[in-house]
Amino acid sequence: MAARRLWYSIASFAALLALLAVARADDVQKNNGVHVDKERLLTDFVILAIQPDGDERDYRMVEVGKTKIDAGPMGVVVNALPFDFFGLRKLKHDPAAELAQCWAACRKRTVCRDAIYEPANANRPVGVCRLRTYDAKAFGKMAPIVEAGDERKSRIPPKREPRRPLVRATAEIPAVAPPSVEPTTTRPPPPPKRPIRPHEVIPPPPRVPSITVEHFPLPPRQIVEAAAPPVVAEPVTPPPKEEAPPAEEPVVVEPPPAETVEPPVLETPTFGEPETPPVTEPVASRPPTSIFEPQPPPEAVVEAPIATPVQRERGLPLWVVIASVVAVLGGATLYWRNHRVRTLGRVTARLISDGLDDRTVRIVGAEQRGLDLRFVVKATAAIDAPGTHIELIPKGAAA
Amino acid sequence: MTSSASLITFFDLDSPHVRKEGLAAFAATGALRGIQTLLTAAPPILQTHIGESITDALKTALDVRIVDILAQAWSARRDLAPYTDEAKYPANQIIDHTLTKHEIRSVHKPRVQIMLDHSPLGPEMEFDVALSLNIDSAVLRVKNGRIMSARLSRITGVGTIKCEGAMLFQRPTKSVALPLTITFGAGTPIGKAKNAAVADAA
Incomplete structure (x- = not known):
C-alpha cells in the first residue's frame, strides 16, 4: 500500500x-523566437537574411478553394485608402512568404534538419532564417594536456587517453595559424622577451568561420564574414622566482573534470567535408601565464546586414485610382439624383385652371369723353405733305 | 418694359430669393399646412417640395404678356369704337388717339390641385393674381379699325398674388424709360376684346 x-x-x-x-x-x-536554451545550440546555422521578393511574385491571385481569383479590381478602392483608415500597420515584408523561403532554403540543403524563422521587428527590419543542422562532428571535447614526464599522468584514468584533444569541423582554419597578438598601447612596455619554448606555442584562436548570408531573392549575394575578434595580449608577467618551476621540467596540468569541459563554440556554416584539423600535441604549459585568452567568438547568431527592403508600389496607378473614385462618386451621385427625382415626382401641382378665361381687365379713372383736347392726325398710308392734315378737336367737342 | 414681358418677369418668379420669400409666406396659409399634415408620413423632402411644385404650376398661369393686357383694355374703350367705321375712317388713314391718365386693372384666379402619386391630395387652392397699372398718358395709333401701336409717357403700378387672403408676392413696377413705344404687330381689333369691361363707358 x-x-x-x-x-x-x-x-x-x-x-x-x-x-x-x-x-x-x-x-x-x-x-515567436528562439529560446535561450535553443540559441545556445544554434551555432552552426546558416544565417539567411530575407528580403521581400520584389515583383517576382504575384500576390494578386488569391486562392479560393481550388481556383484562383484576381483580387486586383477588388483592392482598388481598398488600396486607395490609407492604412490608418483600417487601423492597420504598414508591413514592408510578407512574413508568410519569407517563412516559405526559409523552409525552401532548408529543403535545398541536405544537412539542414530544421529551420527557424524570425520575422522582422522594430530593431531588425529584415527577417532572419536560421538553418539548423545536427552535425555531430561539430562538437568535441578538449583532451587533457599532459607533458612528457609528468608524474600526474598516471592519475589520469586510462579511459580518457584516446580522446582527441580538439576537432574542428571547419575547413577554413589553416593548419598553423599564427595568432595575431598585438600589444595594446595603453599597457606598459613589455619586459624583455624571452625565448618562447615550443610547448608555449599558443594555439591559434578559434576563428569564426564565414557565415553564408543570402539575400532573397535576386539581389547579388553578399557574403558577410564575421571578423575574428582581435586578440589582445598583455605583456607576460614573469612569475615569482620561488614559484617558477624549472623550465626543463614538464608541468603536469591538472585536467579539468570531464563533465565540466564545455565544447568550444564552433561555427560550421560550411557543409562540405571538413578537413583534418590540426592536432595539437599535448604540451605542458606554464600555468600562471597571464596571457589573455582570445575572446570567444561572437555569437553565431550573426545578424544579417540591414538591407533596405524593397519598397513596393501598392495598388494601381494613380490615374486609375482617381478614375475609379470619380466613377464611384459619379455613380453614387447619379443614383442619388435619380432617387430624388423619383421621390419628388410623386408630388405634383396640377394647374386646374389658369383663370385667363375669367380674367377681368378694366380701365379705371379714364378721362371723361369730350373733356380734354385730343389730336387726331389723319393721313394716308402714302404720307405726303398735301395729303396730311391735322384736326384739332377742342375740349368738350365730340370726335 | 418690353413687348415680351409677362407677369412671370413682372413678379420675378425666376429669382430664387423672390420664390423663397413667397414660399415662406405661402407656408403660413392654412391650405399648405393642411396638405403638409396629410404628408406627415411621407419623406420630409416631399413636404418641402410642395411649395416648389405650386410655384411651378403658378408660373404657367402667369404666362401672360402685359402688352396683351394693355391691348385688351384699350380695345374695349368705347371712344375708340367710331374708328371702326370704314366710311368715316378709311383703311389707309392713320389716327393717333390720345388718352390721358388712366388705370388698367387685371385680375384672374388660377386654381391648383396637389397630386400625390397621381391622386388628388387636399382641396384645390385658388390664387388671386392682380395687376394694376397707372398710365399718365398714351397715344394710340389706330389704323383700319386696329390699334397698331402705343406710346406711353409714364407707367407705374403694382402686382400682387394672394392665396386665402395671404399676400404671397407683391411687386411694384420698375422705372420705365421714356418715351416707351409698344407695338401690337398686326394690330389689336377695336371693340372685339373678350372679357373686357370699360369702367368709364358711362
Whole structure:
C-alpha cells in the first residue's frame, strides 16, 4: 500500500512536470523566437537574411478553394485608402512568404534538419532564417594536456587517453595559424622577451568561420564574414622566482573534470567535408601565464546586414485610382439624383385652371369723353405733305 | 418694359430669393399646412417640395404678356369704337388717339390641385393674381379699325398674388424709360376684346 502511494506521488509529480513543460513550451512558441536554451545550440546555422521578393511574385491571385481569383479590381478602392483608415500597420515584408523561403532554403540543403524563422521587428527590419543542422562532428571535447614526464599522468584514468584533444569541423582554419597578438598601447612596455619554448606555442584562436548570408531573392549575394575578434595580449608577467618551476621540467596540468569541459563554440556554416584539423600535441604549459585568452567568438547568431527592403508600389496607378473614385462618386451621385427625382415626382401641382378665361381687365379713372383736347392726325398710308392734315378737336367737342 | 414681358418677369418668379420669400409666406396659409399634415408620413423632402411644385404650376398661369393686357383694355374703350367705321375712317388713314391718365386693372384666379402619386391630395387652392397699372398718358395709333401701336409717357403700378387672403408676392413696377413705344404687330381689333369691361363707358 505504501508503495502504491509512493508511485502515486511520483506520477503526480511527473504529471506536474509535464504540465509545466507544456506551458513553458507554449510560452516559447508565443515568443515567436528562439529560446535561450535553443540559441545556445544554434551555432552552426546558416544565417539567411530575407528580403521581400520584389515583383517576382504575384500576390494578386488569391486562392479560393481550388481556383484562383484576381483580387486586383477588388483592392482598388481598398488600396486607395490609407492604412490608418483600417487601423492597420504598414508591413514592408510578407512574413508568410519569407517563412516559405526559409523552409525552401532548408529543403535545398541536405544537412539542414530544421529551420527557424524570425520575422522582422522594430530593431531588425529584415527577417532572419536560421538553418539548423545536427552535425555531430561539430562538437568535441578538449583532451587533457599532459607533458612528457609528468608524474600526474598516471592519475589520469586510462579511459580518457584516446580522446582527441580538439576537432574542428571547419575547413577554413589553416593548419598553423599564427595568432595575431598585438600589444595594446595603453599597457606598459613589455619586459624583455624571452625565448618562447615550443610547448608555449599558443594555439591559434578559434576563428569564426564565414557565415553564408543570402539575400532573397535576386539581389547579388553578399557574403558577410564575421571578423575574428582581435586578440589582445598583455605583456607576460614573469612569475615569482620561488614559484617558477624549472623550465626543463614538464608541468603536469591538472585536467579539468570531464563533465565540466564545455565544447568550444564552433561555427560550421560550411557543409562540405571538413578537413583534418590540426592536432595539437599535448604540451605542458606554464600555468600562471597571464596571457589573455582570445575572446570567444561572437555569437553565431550573426545578424544579417540591414538591407533596405524593397519598397513596393501598392495598388494601381494613380490615374486609375482617381478614375475609379470619380466613377464611384459619379455613380453614387447619379443614383442619388435619380432617387430624388423619383421621390419628388410623386408630388405634383396640377394647374386646374389658369383663370385667363375669367380674367377681368378694366380701365379705371379714364378721362371723361369730350373733356380734354385730343389730336387726331389723319393721313394716308402714302404720307405726303398735301395729303396730311391735322384736326384739332377742342375740349368738350365730340370726335 | 418690353413687348415680351409677362407677369412671370413682372413678379420675378425666376429669382430664387423672390420664390423663397413667397414660399415662406405661402407656408403660413392654412391650405399648405393642411396638405403638409396629410404628408406627415411621407419623406420630409416631399413636404418641402410642395411649395416648389405650386410655384411651378403658378408660373404657367402667369404666362401672360402685359402688352396683351394693355391691348385688351384699350380695345374695349368705347371712344375708340367710331374708328371702326370704314366710311368715316378709311383703311389707309392713320389716327393717333390720345388718352390721358388712366388705370388698367387685371385680375384672374388660377386654381391648383396637389397630386400625390397621381391622386388628388387636399382641396384645390385658388390664387388671386392682380395687376394694376397707372398710365399718365398714351397715344394710340389706330389704323383700319386696329390699334397698331402705343406710346406711353409714364407707367407705374403694382402686382400682387394672394392665396386665402395671404399676400404671397407683391411687386411694384420698375422705372420705365421714356418715351416707351409698344407695338401690337398686326394690330389689336377695336371693340372685339373678350372679357373686357370699360369702367368709364358711362
